[in-house]
Amino acid sequence: MKKTVRDIEVSGRTVIVRCDFNVPMQDGAITDDIRITSAMPTIKYLIEKGAKVILMSHLGRPEGTADMKYTLNPVAERLGQLLNKDICFISTPEVVNEEVKEKAGSLKAGEVMLLENVRFRKEETKNGTEFSKELAGLADIFVNDAFGTAHRAHSSTAGIADYLPAVSGFLIEKEVQFLGNAVENPERPFVAIMGGAKVGDKILVIENLLKKVDTLIIGGGMAYTFFKAKGYEIGTSILDAENVGLAAELLKKADSMGVKLLLPVDIKVAKEFANDSVAAYCDMDQIPAGMMGLDIGPKTQKLFAEEVRSAKTVVWNGPVGVFEMPNFAEGTIAVARALSECGGITVIGGGDSAAAVEQFGLADKMTHISTGGGASLEFLEGKILPGIACLQEK
Numbered sequence: 001m002k003k004t005v006r007d008i009e010v011s012g013r014t015v016i017v018r019c020d021f022n023v024p025m026q027d028g029a030i031t032d033d034i035r036i037t038s039a040m041p042t043i044k045y046l047i048e049k050g051a052k053v054i055l056m057s058h059l060g061r062p063e064g065t066a067d068m069k070y071t072l073n074p075v076a077e078r079l080g081q082l083l084n085k086d087i088c089f090i091s092t093p094e095v096v097n098e099e100v101k102e103k104a105g106s107l108k109a110g111e112v113m114l115l116e117n118v119r120f121r122k123e124e125t126k127n128g129t130e131f132s133k134e135l136a137g138l139a140d141i142f143v144n145d146a147f148g149t150a151h152r153a154h155s156s157t158a159g160i161a162d163y164l165p166a167v168s169g170f171l172i173e174k175e176v177q178f179l180g181n182a183v184e185n186p187e188r189p190f191v192a193i194m195g196g197a198k199v200g201d202k203i204l205v206i207e208n209l210l211k212k213v214d215t216l217i218i219g220g221g222m223a224y225t226f227f228k229a230k231g232y233e234i235g236t237s238i239l240d241a242e243n244v245g246l247a248a249e250l251l252k253k254a255d256s257m258g259v260k261l262l263l264p265v266d267i268k269v270a271k272e273f274a275n276d277s278v279a280a281y282c283d284m285d286q287i288p289a290g291m292m293g294l295d296i297g298p299k300t301q302k303l304f305a306e307e308v309r310s311a312k313t314v315v316w317n318g319p320v321g322v323f324e325m326p327n328f329a330e331g332t333i334a335v336a337r338a339l340s341e342c343g344g345i346t347v348i349g350g351g352d353s354a355a356a357v358e359q360f361g362l363a364d365k366m367t368h369i370s371t372g373g374g375a376s377l378e379f380l381e382g383k384i385l386p387g388i389a390c391l392q393e394k
Helices: 040-048 073-083 098-106 129-136 170-184 199-210 223-229 241-256 298-309 330-341 351-359 373-380
Strands: 014-018 052-056 087-089 112-114 141-144 166-168 190-194 215-218 260-262 266-270 279-283 292-296 313-317 345-348
Touching (some): 014 040, 040 052, 040 073, 040 170, 073 112, 170 313, 170 345, 170 373, 190 199, 199 241, 199 313, 215 298, 223 241, 241 260, 260 298, 292 298, 292 330, 313 330, 313 351, 313 373, 330 351, 345 351
Parallel strands (some): 014 052, 141 166, 190 215, 313 345
Antiparallel strands (some): 266 292
């Protein structure tokens, strides 16, 4: 168990917090602030306890240059609105300069400062020692609350912990609690749903989950690689050709381990990858030449939903169809609805799955929605995340 902000004295001390403020932007405006609101419990706790608070984050991929398209100024404005207080924000290409050091040193209890985009410094993604030291020199305590970047060993996520006492914020605590318990100590039956396009992207997750689940459901684009492994024709459906053999091995492994591996039994096919393309339903072994699978069919929706509703723990990572197109969203909606009706623990593994439940208005029906797509995947693979490994043990 890692220490959290509850386990360390913060009153009167300067606390630097790594948040994930990598929010979607359009024309300089934030279009979704869930990553900012997710950090609020930790920030408000520190303010209430009388800490001097310095926040830091990245935004986008400025590639180590001060590209002002990626400035955190809009984030500073939104933080000010949410906290109803002035946020000190000094925009500088160096992120940490003399002015920043001086301001950090003069912060009073309860005041909040936001640093400029840490990726303006090329040393950030290389976990450069000097930048880590500069960040650490601003504060007394380091709190990591950016689960979305916890799988990256960067200066602001891991390197800084070499120079300061390091604990987690409430968001990382929650992520580790739900994802960790779901995988390591699940109530059974434990069902995992894996979607997405390529088998290659999810190999390690699937292999890790096969050791733990009672049922593994495979949907989305990767299902067609499994169909190919079973000898079926897949028309023009997406194929991860170099991993057909691996898909066959995973099918055998599931069988030998007594894990129920469910693939679609019928699918919705179309001539083109377009919402208005002519579409039809067919069984999985009857895909016509010149057609591609873009969603699961009604029989599969029923099959998957029944499995999910009877589960005590469900982990879902990756949509089962091209849900961004309304005509091919039915399958993903059906799966999301089944999770919302499941009486067990339901954990959504970030990324497109999280976007789907938000889009369908079912987010509040889920037990936990992870804020980290890549981080949650690596966590489900059983990997050690550098941004969590560097935190102090209780």
